[in-house]
Amino acid sequence: MPTTTVPDTRCEYCALIVASDTVVTLVEGDRVCGDCATGLSLCDGCAIHTREVGYTVTDTALCPRCLDGWSRCDRCDLFTRDITAVIDGPDVCPTCVENYDRCDECGAYAEHTETVQGGNEVCSTCRFDDYHYCEDCDTLIPLSDDRCDNCYHEGGHHLVHDYDYHPQPLFHGEGPLFLGMELELITPHSQFDDAVELAVAELGDLGYLKEDSSISPCGFELVTHPMSWDYARTRFPWQLLNKLRLLGCRTDSSVGIHVHVSRAGFSSPAHIYRWLKFVYRNESQVTTLARRRSRDWAEFSPEARSSAAEFAKGSTNGWGRYQAINVYPAHTFELRVFASSLYPRQVKAALAFAAASVEYTRTLTAAQVARRRGWEWSAFTAWLSTRPDYADLLTELEVLRCACRHSSNRAPPPTSPRCATGHCPTRTATATP
Template sequence: MPTATLNTTQCEECALPVSDDALVPTIEGDRLCDACAAELSMCEQCGTHTRATSHTVSDEYLCSRCLSGWTRCDRCDLYTREITAIVEGPDVCESCSHDYERCGDCGARARYTETVEGGDEVCTYCRNENYHYCEDCYTLIPYDNRCCEDCDDGTGHDSVHNYSYRPQPLFHGEGPLFLGMELELITPHTQFGDAVDLAVGQLGDLGYLKEDASISPCGFELVTHPMSWEYARTRFPWQLLNKLRLLGCRTDTTVGIHVHVSRAGFSSPAHIYRWLKFVYRNESQVTTLARRRSRDWAEFSPEARSRAGEYAKGSKHGWGRYQAINVYPEHTFELRVFASSLYPRQVKAALAFAAASVEYTRALSAAQVARRRGWEWSAFTAWLRSRPDFADLLTELEVLRCAC
């Protein structure tokens, strides 16, 4: 009778003959005897022998297979599932991230920060984007301010507030969508006081005036409290703009109109995404309506456009506030594209476009986009023609020859 043979193999480390079922597998693919395997490490998660384990932030030693998708912290060298990018610094684990100051503007952790007026610490990116030194001292202040509060000599008009002035908002009209307007205008030095008194008297509790260092040589920013479009259309003192113009006030390419659109006025993140996408897809028509194309103050950057999905979900990290749509404000989106004006129809058109574009995209469906070219400007203007409350906008579009 034939003799049965024993199925033996060798340890791949010491070459000792060992039966096949007694060999111990390793993560690296080796098969070792018990003695050689005992000299190796063992993964604390899967229990497999391995020639090397790595230390994690949870104080475990894991094999390379169990560490798939993990990242090594550049500061403590431990592996982590969650990594934090430090502005001008390393990529670190959550524990190490607490050793870095949080920027008071963008919320990111930063390797270097600077103190600005009010005591907040800001990262280098936000410092360069949003702040400059006070004209009279070395305090960092918002770019739109000329000097810090300590150096303010009080020679301005009592009714013109510092740029950082933020009163409790007073809502006018019925929501959910509210609009807030910031209109920058230039005044003659000799008529500054009269222009301020006129504006304050006409606005009442609907708005207030603020300093803005970007307005040269003399002027102010007219700011409204949140208004519904219907309230703005029927209750804003539109003749104030004509009266200011008759006083010698003017606008030019250095000043603009910013329209704040309330985040609460959107029905969902998907609605926000549709609105952002609609505005960015129609850059040519929007800039025609806005009567300017500003790379310095309201850029239609492809980087910002590509992040529409992130912004719709609440992200505020991006390419600075000087974009066509500034996503930094907590409660609003700031539509910055419009040139300033003291002609009522042009200013009405700015507010009306903000309101109409939000309402148009509120119920815009995938079918309308696919079959009726819903993203296109012609579909939007066709929608406008059936809505008399946006007649001011349609008239302005016809004057500018972009109503189709």
């Protein structure tokens, strides 16, 4: 039988006859001789010769077939699998996109951004959807506002005092322990005057308002005169917080509650030492109750903790006032740990903890610490459960599920009926020494 032979073919480029087994088939389907193929590109993806290649951001050359699904960057002209649309600009690769600013509001990259009140940079879409110019200047502000912060409060409000305002204290209630509260809150621009006038009217001689540059974009600090816990619990106008909230006032992570505890309310330097140690030893539970952990404004620093004995003796050679307990004031200790709130129970819990922790450590003995674990949170909550005056604190602890937490911060079993009283069947881990 005769052998079947494959006929030779003609190169589609140079028209020479070439043996069929030496023909090179291109990606595009052309059949060419080896010499003609030598002058063509070889695809880095499929390793087949091709008439044209596209260069990629990964420094490879790919044929049209391998480039299927890729996009070309309008800025560098390279191909990429990831393309980003720039608002008012080109579609670009991940490398070129770094040349554009990102909108602080929507997160998109933009050819041009504009600065709005507060310093954020926004794209043209967000600028036209959400901002307009202040009526009195060229500052871009939210559509809901008429004027920017500077123009709206130019000259201030006569009922809001300067930050360094310190009137003669008016004591309310029976001592020896008095508490002073500083509650920072944010107000809508349009409701600022109404919020100020409402707060001043409701507080009467119990407190006053102060400016605070850390409150942004608009707000004030509500400050009380010294008051006993019993007076605060029964006589502070708690309905004011709800009324302010209904006006649109709010709080966030940038604002806090500071509780000043009178130094005269302690029975001795040893009492101060016990109180400082109790707060610092129970950092996890205290920050859970406080609803925040702030290294910038209320740090539980090891240095301050180790200086408790010196602070108890009156030293203020410390680590700055932005500690969990600020020891700098001459007549008070400032407990700075709490997140701000306009919910009465949360604010009551902050004041109640300040008062209760002082009273709990007033008669705490070495024997109770050594044999009854007096430093532990469970011992404190057990003590609280026998004192109805601190019911708001116990309720808040129950809600936050922090009264009987383990040192790992895991919540106790949800079926535990007595968790908030400190009598949970699962023993709380010993506080950090």
